[in-house]
Amino acid sequence: MDLNLIGRRALVTGSSSGLGEAIARLLAEEGADVVVHGRDEARANAVAEKIGARAVAIGDLATDEGAQRVATQAGEIDVLVNNAGAYEHRGWADATPADWAWTYEVNVVSAVRMIGHLVPGMRERGWGRVIQIGGGLSGQPTEILPQYNATLAARHNLAVSLARELKDTGVTSNVVAPGAILVDAVQRYLTDLAPEHGWGETWETIEANAARDFVPNDIGRFGRPEEIAGAVAYLASPYADYVSGATLRVDGGTIRNVA
Known part of the structure; x- marks a missing residue:
């Protein structure tokens, strides 16, 4: 199936390995001009060469300077996939306020930075896609990783708020919510x-x-990384023109509500 992504330029943050790499690979296979992002230049270049991407952007999105550098290197972007994120294995007993603040900076504010840099150009051009990688723990959190669960909830929330902001612009904002991915x-x-x-x-x-x-x-x-990549590719395509403010769960039915 041709997703009509030829001529579109996509930035997948955190795509030098794992889930981000799988997303970048599929978008490249569908004809998008993909920018691979990471903090390690050698790893990012290796992925770009492997998947046929033509550009890399290196920088730490948890800092204003790093995000600005990535946005400058990436250039005009039509599809922004905010995948980059991290967490440390902490529970309520040992997750300090500093741990909470660091996790929020890395997982939420980093995405806000990239939205601020790249979405204005999408609005001017009248077309764009912003896709957050969220998760089921945003709505059904467990007792472990509370600081991480909260950042997933923030990602889901900001995506819907952004969709309202982008009303009638041709730019959509959505979430792909993976389950446990292998x-x-x-x-x-x-x-x-x-x-x-x-x-x-x-x-x-x-x-x-x-x-x-x-x-x-x-x-x-x-789940498999390729299954998440498929959901992202759909939302990035013109076939999802009528989808905004939505969460596409790809979790095998782990989350069992009807909303």
């Missing part, structure tokens, strides 16, 4: 935990049992 680090983590939990020895068995215990869903497994 990137390399997650597979290694689950494999290491398997003996302790009795999940079996083959990866097929480990994944099914870990999904049952950690993220019960209707598909019985973890």
Whole structure:
């Protein structure tokens, strides 16, 4: 299926590995001119070469200077995917106010910076896409990672507010909300935990049992980066012209509300 992205320029933040890399790859395959972003120039260049992207942008989006540098390097952008983010494994007992502030800066204010730099150009040109990578924990948080859960909620909230702001401009704002996604680090983590939990020895068995215990869903497994990339590519395309202020959940049915 041709998503009509030829001639569109896309910036995927945090795309030098993992989920961001998968998103950047699919957008490039669909014909978009993709800008790979990361903080490590060697890694970003390696991904750009691998997926056929023509540009990289290097900078720390958690700082005003880094975000400005990335925006300048990226140039005019039609599709902004705010994927970059991070968290540290903290709970209520050990997540300090400084941890909360750092997580918010990295996961929320970084996206606000890029919106501020790039969305005015979209408005002037009369077409654009802003896509936040959120998650189900935004609405159904757990007791662990409270500082991270809160930043996901902020991402969802700002996306809807931005959609209202962009009314009648030709620019849309949406969220893709992944469930638990199987990137390399997650597979290694689950494999290491398997003996302790009795999940079996083959990866097929480990994944099914870990999904049952950690993220019960209707598909019985973890999601794949390519499945999130597919949702992003749809929202980036003209086929989603009538979609704004929406959350597209790609979680195997983990979140079980009807909204």
